[in-house]
Amino acid sequence: MAGALLSAIVERLGSLISSEFKLTVTVKEEVQKLETKFRTIQAVLNDAEKRQLKEEAVKLWLDKLKGVSYEIDDVLDEWNTVMIKAEIEKQQKEFEEEEKAETSTAKKRKVWTITPNFNFSVPNLLQHLDIAHKIKELTEKLDEIYKERETYGFELSRPIEEVVERPKTTSYVDVSDILGRDKVKDDLVSILLGKGTEKEKCPHVISLVGTGGIGKTTLAQLAFNHHEVKDQFEKRIWVCVSEPFDQCKVAKAIIEALAGGDPKITELHSLLEKICELIGRKKFFLVFDDVWTEDYAMWKPFRDALKNCGSQGSKILVTTRKDKVAKMMESANTIKLEELSEEDCWLVFSKIAFFDKDPQQCEQLEDFGRQISKKCKGLPLAAKTLGSLLHFKKSREEWRNVLNNNLWELEDVERGLFAPLLLSYYDLSSPLKRCFSYCAIFPKDHVFYVDELVYMWTAHGFVESKGNVEVEIMAQEYFENLVIRSLFQECREYIQFGTRYKMHDIVHDFAQSITEAQHLGYTIGSQFPPSTDRSKNLRTVIFFNHGDYNMSNLVQNFSRLRVLTLQFGMELPDTIGNLIHLRYLDLYWCEERFSCGKWVLPETICNLCNLQFLRLRHVPISQPRILPQGIGKLINLRLLIGYNLVIPRGIGRLTSLRTLNGVLISDEDSKGCKLEELKILHHLRDLSLYFNKGDSPIALAPNDRRIQSNVLMLNALEPPQGLEKLRISKYVGTTMSPIWLASLTNLKELYLGHTIELMSLPPLGMNPCLESLTIVFAHRLKKVGVEFLGIESKNKKEDMKIFPNLKYLTFYGLFEWEEWIGGTRGGKEDKDCITIMPCLQKLKIHKCGKLKSLPDFLRTTPLKELEIGDCQIIKKRCRRETGEDWHNISHIPIIKLADDPEVMTWDSNYALL
Structure with a gap:
């Protein structure tokens, strides 16, 4: 983890030294000293990170290094912010002058351009001196750490260069699903398909019991998606339970699986009544995955409700690591899942490790491979992880190094599973290590959206730029790499909603064991705010569900945040603009000010000059959402998404935008953005537009004036020619043939909804790229x-x-x-x-x-x-x-x-x- 952090800081230091910032000689020299020391320390980090597992002194040294690294990152960010704000002020004056001129003449709007190197004098001498002083102090701290490294005799190592081989197909990741499990799968399906008798308890409970990583969830998924099981049950529900057992959360998950959407009910009794209403005396199959609680009182309300809901023959399948859980839930059948045989474990490992390899090469590596597969101790997850690791290694020397690695000597709670995961982790490049460990902030059984991680990783600077490749594309490749290495797995129970991913609970435990304390996720029952010492260093705060948290001291408590997600009724304070380091802001069902029938964001949000990703999700869709007049100040914004967004003039200044979704196109608001501003957003790749003001029947009702207005506005649109995704909704014109459509030669996706x-x-047939x-x-x-x-x-x-x-x-x-x-x-x-x-x-x-x-x-x-x-x-x-x-x-x-x-x-x- 320290290696990943230092890599990012060294890159920033190098950029700062070579930039056109007019630093004084003193500051430039101090920055160069920092860079030199960082590069020297980087050479020993791989050895230090491994040795910290057994040597407490080395761990303390690394912790000290991380602390100083974060401080340096903050100081560099402060300096960069000073420069950006000065440029924004300069642009704002030009913009205001242009606005004045435009009211009296038909002056053509200029194209706004933001260059990475700002060529102007240092804006404030006092700020400059303060930052120079901080850098000098941090240099002295790093000097001490730099000298201490010599006492540990670290081995020098080269940083791992990430070279990812793309397999011809990803099917090799899943071939192990049924290897060695045919009989137990058939037995389970047979039990599920059994009609049962009148005397049999309803619902009939079956438990799958086994240690972590043994394949319980995979087996349950195979049964859940079996074609005969699908035909047998009218209602199928999959719920991830995990720890702690939250009754209301579990009940809501059942309702969501049955009906879709998050129920607004908060009382358990009402939730259970709703479940019974939705099941409606039909035969159901309910999976409770990963149950830990042995408290019968937690289970009893569900048992009492479910026994009166479904028809005879309904089944409940429980997966758990504990025999006591199976007994507590009064299981009629308990299936103990044993370790794979040595041969089956070898088959799982070899199918992945040797996928797409030359047969002669496989033969040369088989002896090492069989010895490595024995170390998996019959655990499918360990076999998959090691198979995925060895898939990318071709020489006998590389395989020998894995076999003889001293990480096998570690004793782990989960019977050796952490050793394979550590081997896979240390084989990652520094940026990938950081991206992987960051995922520990999410709760167990969290359903990951790839874009969600891509934006957060990018906001933290985890992703290294590579030539002209967009950083978001690089981040997506990072995620694919982690999937290929079996550190993420496809989430099959959500397959109808598109591809989603989960992290195995053992992998999640491992990620938590190596994660940093600078990131925090809040779930129900979490203490808020945390201790002052921890709060001031936090880089991430995510609220995963509703809580009665007072946001008034948000900035005071979390002044160094890069990523912030607020949810369900939390009000965004005016002081939000003081979070100068913030890159990612997600407002999910948040309360905002309601004024004159419109939802508005505080104007202070425009002070977030480093903000890259702004997500405004799930507001009342019948109301337009008014963005602040100063939105054009967010010159680093790469993504802006929401619904019914009323964007003021100045959008053309956001030249870093890649994604702009949910824009309301209306001729009723004279202060709205001019459509021609969109065509100068040359980096824009994803655009979605709405042509109605609200979703009420009156608003949707077409008339001649509205139809003509829609046609005129669509024709005037002219999106940038590099656009790759376009979505148009609620357009009420009778025809749709704007001249600019033929010029979108890079367009790959087109969605026309509610037209x-x-x-x-x-006429779309001649578009060369449309997929x-x-x-x-x-x-x-x-x-x-x-x-x-x-x-x-x-x-x-x-x-x-x-x-x-x-x-x-x-x-x-x-x-x-x-x-x-x-x-x-x-x-x-x-x-x-x-x-x-x-x-x-x-x-x-x-x-x-x-x-x-x-x-x-x-x-x-x-x-x-x-x-x-x-x-x-x-x-x-x-x-x-x-x-x-x-x-x-x-x-x-x-x-x-x-x-x-x-x-x-x-x-x-x-x-x-």
């Missing part, structure tokens, strides 16, 4: 014809490809749609060779009940999956061999025909919030 008056689709297209709730659309392909007779040419890169196409809620004309049989039209959608992989059509047939060109596409739901005419025409459209789809490997498919029906913009 209720749209009578024809825009995903979603059309949702176009109520009046009756025909999808050749205009959708984007070609005209005069433009036709031989070997023309239409939608050349489209992979995913979705139509949902086109209630009046009758015809889809897309080409003639064989994909040829007018004797010219025209290929339509040559890369199409997945087609989804739902709630399009009047659609009469599918187009012929589908025969020539490489479709892998077709999903049709609530489309009765098409379903009949797609019946195997007898349907009229069967000849167009018979080549597709996966065809799903369902009346009530598990698909997302809400606006996809929510997924980004």
Whole structure:
């Protein structure tokens, strides 16, 4: 961890020395001294971090080094903030002068540019002297640490360069799911499918018992998703319990699994009544994963409620490490999960470690591999972790080093699991180590969204820049690397909502054992605020659920925060603007000031000149959200997302923006941003727009004036040409063919939602990069014809490809749609060779009940999956061999025909919030 921290600081020091900041000679010399000492200390950190596990003196030395490193990071940040604020003041004066000029003339707006090196004089001598003094003091502290390092005789080591091999497929990560578990899986499924008797307790409780990392959750998942189990139960519910056992939290999780959404009920009795109402005397299968509590009083209310809810044959499956838990929950069947046999453990390990390796190479490494797999002691998690580690190592020397590593000598609570995890951890680069250990701040069983971690890692500076690659893309690669190494696993119980991830509870325990004290997550029952000594050094504070916390002393308690997430009713204080180090601010269902029918943010938020990520999620969607007039001061902002955001003028100054989601487009607010400002946001890659003011029936009702206004505003939009994702919602124009659409040649994803008056689709077929297209709730659309392909007779040419890169196409809620004309049989039209959608992989059509047939060109596409739901005419025409459209789809490997498919029906913009 110290290595990762020092790497980041050395990079900042080097940048500071080489920048055009007009530092005095004294300050520049002190900064250079710091950099030299840091680079020397870095060379011994790998050895020091390993030795701290057994040598307390080394651990104390590292702790002292970390403390000084954080202080230095803060001082450098203070200096950088002084420079940024001076530049903002300069720009603000120019902006105000331009605004004045614009009121009297039609002066063209200039393009705002922010360069990384500010070329101006030091703004304040006193601030300069204060920072110089702090740097000198910290240099003296580091001198002492620098000298102490010589007494430990550390070995020099080179920093690990992260080189990630991308496997041809990620299936190797999951091949171990059933190895060695076939019989126990079949036994469990058999019990679940048993009809039971009238005398049998309802619900019937089965417990899976075994040590951590033995594979209990994996086995439960296999049973939960078994096709026969799915058919047997009308209601299936998966709940992660963990420790501590919070009755209301567990009850809410059951309701969310049954109905979706977070219930606003707070009393346990009412929550249990709601559960019974949702189950409704139907046969259910409920999984309680990772139960720890042995307190019968905690379980009894659930037992009493559930026994009266479902029909005969309902089942509850419990996974636990404790036999006492199985007895406490009155299990009718208890399955003890034993360690894998030596051979099965070897199969798990070798399937991953040797994946995609040359057979001769596998043979040369097998002797070491078998010895390493024995050290896994039959634990699938250990075998997966070590297999993932060795997958990237090719030589016998590298495998020998893992086998003979002294980390195997450590005694661990979980029977040797920490040793494999330590080996994998120390094989990571410094930035990856830091990213991984940071995840310990989240509670056990937390469902991770990749974007959430990407933004936080970036905000803390954990991610090293690499050439012209965007830092967010680098962070995503970091996460993929951790997944490949089995440190994260896909969360299958949430698969219908897209890919989510979890961290195994043993991996989470390990991450907590190596994490730093500078990050804190609050759950129900946590002490707030923590001790003064800890508060002043915190870099992260995340509230994971509602709590009666007083935010008035937020800044006083947490002055060095980089990441802050507030939730459920917490009010953002005006003093928020004093958190000068803040990079990431997430306001989830937070209370804001309600004024004149609008939700407003405090103007002081515009003082956060280092802010990079601002997330404004889940406010009452019927109300517009007013952003502060000074939003243009946030010149480092990379992401701004919310819903119904009313953005004032000055948005064009935010030239660092990559993502801008939830912007309300309206002609009613004269103070709103000018649409032409968007086109100068040259780094913008993701944009979502809303064309209505609120969701009330009156606001949604179209009229001639509103339709004409929507068309004019859409045509005036002109987003930047580098845009890759565009989402347009609530547009009420009858046509959608803005001139600028053809210029978006980098566009990869397009979402058109709730375009209720749209009578024809825009011409999109000639877009060269479009990969995903979603059309949702176009109520009046009756025909999808050749205009959708984007070609005209005069433009036709031989070997023309239409939608050349489209992979995913979705139509949902086109209630009046009758015809889809897309080409003639064989994909040829007018004797010219025209290929339509040559890369199409997945087609989804739902709630399009009047659609009469599918187009012929589908025969020539490489479709892998077709999903049709609530489309009765098409379903009949797609019946195997007898349907009229069967000849167009018979080549597709996966065809799903369902009346009530598990698909997302809400606006996809929510997924980004």
